[in-house]
Amino acid sequence: MLNSFRAEKEHVFRDQSLKTEVAFMQFESRWSQLNTQSPAERNDYINALANSFTPALRLTVISSGGKILASNLPNLSQLSYGHIVSQLQEQFALGQPCLQQLFRFIENPVQACAYPYNEEAILISTIENKMVFRYWLNKKKFLIIACLFSLGLMLFIIFLSHRQKINDTDDKIKLENDITKQDNDFKRLVSNLPGILYRLDLQQKSLDYLSPGCYQLLGYQPEYFLQNKITPFDLIDENDKHDFTQNSKAAHFSLKPFEMVYRIKSASGEHKWILDRGRCYKEKDQYYIEGVMLDITERELVRQQIEYLGIQDPLTELYNRFKFNDELVQAVSHSKKTGEQFAMLFIDLDRFKNINDSLGHQVGDRLLQKVAQRLQQIIPKEHFLARMGGDEFVILIHNIETPKDIEVFASDINRHLRQVFRVDSYELRTSCSIGISLCPKDSEHSHILWRYADTAMYQVKNSGGDGYKFFTQEMGDMVQHRINIEHNFIPAFNSNQFELFYQPQVDINSNKILGCEALVRWFHPELGNISPAEFIPIAEETGFINTLGDWILEESIIQLTHWLIYNPDFIMSINVSAIQITENFPKRIEHLLNKYKISGSSIELEITESLLMENIEYILPLLNQIQEIGVGFAIDDFGTGYSSLSYLRYLPINKLKIDRAFIMNIENDKDDVSMVKAIIAMSKSLNLVVLAEGIENSNQLHLLQNLSCDRYQGYYFNKPIDSHTFTSLYFEQEKYAK
Known part of the structure; x- marks a missing residue:
């Protein structure tokens, strides 16, 4: 069998020269044309040419410089095959085109024959031993199968004869292999x-x-x-x-x-x-x-960070409100068991928003850090300090003997926070409002102590700040009353508890009614008559003023349509909160005028001086839009706010209403006389109508007549009355008299 393979190998080598020569003749006739084509097309041609021989040749075209031009051999990745060209040229010099061993062309040595094409390229045919082996194997396959079958049969007989002897050995080896495999699997698993x-x-x-x-x-x-x-x-x-x-x-x-x-x-x-x-x-x-x-x-x-953020304020590194709430609950529980008194101080910085708005939040944050550091320095460690958020801080003061101790403590906090804070290049000044609730005196419930301290703090705020107050029951009653008012807004509106009353506005010389002011009243079935001075500010704070104000506006205009039948020149003055004046407000006014077919000159909108000046840059363009449709404006309660007189020249107003605070004592107070006289003189110079509010007797009326006031309203002429009474008194009787 081995001799047969050697003979076949010698035969293939002898034929290779002839086959290569035949291949070269075909190659020589086509190469000049192929050389101009793409490498892929050249490779396809060489591959087809090689496969036309049996066994198939492996053909490669190498330039004289050692560059592969075309081949059906894979993995020819060297940059240069110059050493192959050198081996072949040595054979050409000897007149022998074939080599039994060509080295370093592919991974294994091959037998090769080559023919040069001019001096441009060399066609090389190569045959690997394994290719010869495959060819021989295919040729002798039946003989080989027979030999292998005979060998297998012989081995099978030997296997059967020794099977019984090696069973035990096989089981042992299998067991050892299984153990080794399990051990390797375990080690691999553990290593991962x-x-x-x-x-x-x-x-x-x-x-x-x-x-x-x-x-x-x-x-x-x-x-x-x-x-x-x-x-x-x-x-x-x-x-x-x-x-x-x-x-x-x-x-x-x-x-x-x-x-x-x-x-x-x-x-x-x-x-x-x-x-x-x-x-x-x-x-x-x-x-x-x-x-x-x-x-x-x-x-x-991550868990520690979550825990930290759960109880710490990241800005000031004080405890946060959640941790404080836990401490407060524990302090209340301890107080119930031992009777120990403690105080909760609710601290809010004064004017902090101004600093934030003017200097930016970064400066505001740095100020809060400075405040926290200063509080830590003055508050003993046995007490508990935390930041609520924003500019609010809270303190638990333990082991109180007398309220006087808390007063001293709160005064000390006020004094220290009043001192200058140096933040970057700024010297900032602030102060604080402190509300104080006591346990168990005020309450033994943590949430109520929160509310009471907050209530007391806002009482300090409303008094100008920079101080402290203890919670009192009167404060609680006020807060509860406020809450009752706020919670009853919507039910009262839905059940028609609000009603409009009208107070005449009169010419001061002729005593002729020129118009009236629409005033809202709230008649609550349980709380009684609630003053507008109570519920209007709350309505403005909660936003309910938009709903209520829109209702007042439309109801006033509806009533006006009835009275214009009696007096076409009659003017309805309607109070409007500056909060109502938004971008859509002019369109709302125009819509109502068109809906009820009345002229803009028949209504006059009254705006309080203080609210107007808070957002004058935003409101002024909107007032101008409303004035363009004929609606007039009056500044209500003039003299009680902080109007800049320079703004009066640009505001689209045609009336000033002197607040009743200047009228009450005008008979006996020369300063009030001087103030009213100045307001009237200024109004005249600006071509504004002046109306005095709160006229209650003839002396006040005569004095204002002498000061050249234009109009007035007040109880002297009549108090605010409902629409039916107003119609009966000032329109139907007048019509009957005529």
Whole structure:
């Protein structure tokens, strides 16, 4: 069989020269044309040419410089095959085109024949021994199959004869292989674990096993511990060793699964948080612990950060409102058991919003940090300080003997926060308003103490700030009354509890009614008659003024349509809050005028001086739009706010209403006379109509006549009355008299 293969190999080699020559003749006739085509097309041609021989040749075209021009051989990746060209040229010089061994062309030596094309390229045919072998194998396959079958049959007979003898050996080998495979699988599995598997002999205090994850987790190879007879537990942080020892003893005696968390020092010096899960067991009077140690450092740091944010204020590093609330609940519980008194101080910085708005939030935040530092310096550690949020801080003062102690403490806080704060390049001044509630005097409920301290603080705010107040029951009654008012707005509106009354506005000389002012009244079935002075400010704060104001506006215009029938020149004055004046307000006015077919000159909108000046830049363009449709404006309560006189020249107003505060004592107070006289003179110079409010007697009326006031309204002529009474008195009787 071997001789047959050698003979076949010699035969193939002898034929290769002839086949290569034949291939070269075909190649020579086509190459000049192919040389101009793409490498892919040249390779396709060479591949087709090579496969036309049996066994198939491997053809390659190399330039005289050693560059591959075309080939059906794979993996010809060298930059230059100059050494191949050199070997072939030596053969050409000897007149022999073929080589039995061509080296360093492909991975294995090949037998090759080559023919040069001019001096441009060389066509090389190569045949690998394995190709010859395949050809021979295919040619002799039936003979080979017969031989192999005979050999297999013989081996099978031998196998059967020895089968019984080797059964035991096979079982043993299989068992050993299974054990080896399981061992390898276990080692591979353990090596991929992110933690450490260990087995500890408790009596010897030595490790029987430590997984390779030891290096990834602690930076030590397992051999470090095994050779030095130490364990990873020797690296536990000193602060955690006591708890670890106690937990280990408990696990030892209980033989139950355990779970421990502790810190351990790695080779780099980093302290890592470890979750250790395992179990102690007994084996042949020996105690062992098997477990797994997992790195939970990242999880633990996240947990600590969450806990920190849960109780700490990140800006000032004080405790936050949630932690304070827990402390307050505990303080109340302790007070109930022991009778100990404590105080809650609610602190709000004065004018902080101005600093934030003018200098920016970064400066505001730095100021809050400075305030927190100053509070920490003056508040003893036995008391509890926290930041509520924004510019609000709270303090729990324990072990109070007398309220006088709290007064001294609050005064000290006021005094220290009144001092200059140096923030960057600014010298900032602020102060604080402090509300104080006492436990158990005021309440034994934490949420009520919160509310009472907050109420007292706002009382300080309303009084100008920079001070402190203890909660009183009167404050509580006021707050409750305010809450009742606020909660009853919507039900009162839906049940028509609001009603409009009208007070005449009269020419001061002729005593002729020129118009009236629409005034809203609230008749509550339980709270009684609620003054507008009470509910209008609350309505403005809560936003209910938009709903109520829109109703007042439309109801006034509806009533006006009836009275214009009697007096076409009659003017309805309607109070409008500056809060109502938004971008849509001019369109709303125009819509109502068109809907009820009345002229804009028949209504006059009254705006209070103080609210108008708070947002004059925004409101002024809107007032101009409303004036363009003929509606007039009056400034209500003039003289009680802080109007800039320069603005009066630009406001689209045609009337000033002198507040009744200047009229009440005008008979006896020369200063009031001077003030009214100045307002009238200024109004005349600006071509404004002047109306005095609150005229209650003839002396006041005559005095205002002498000061050249234009119009008035007040109880002297008539109080505000409902629409039916107004119609009866001033329109129907007048019509009857005529």
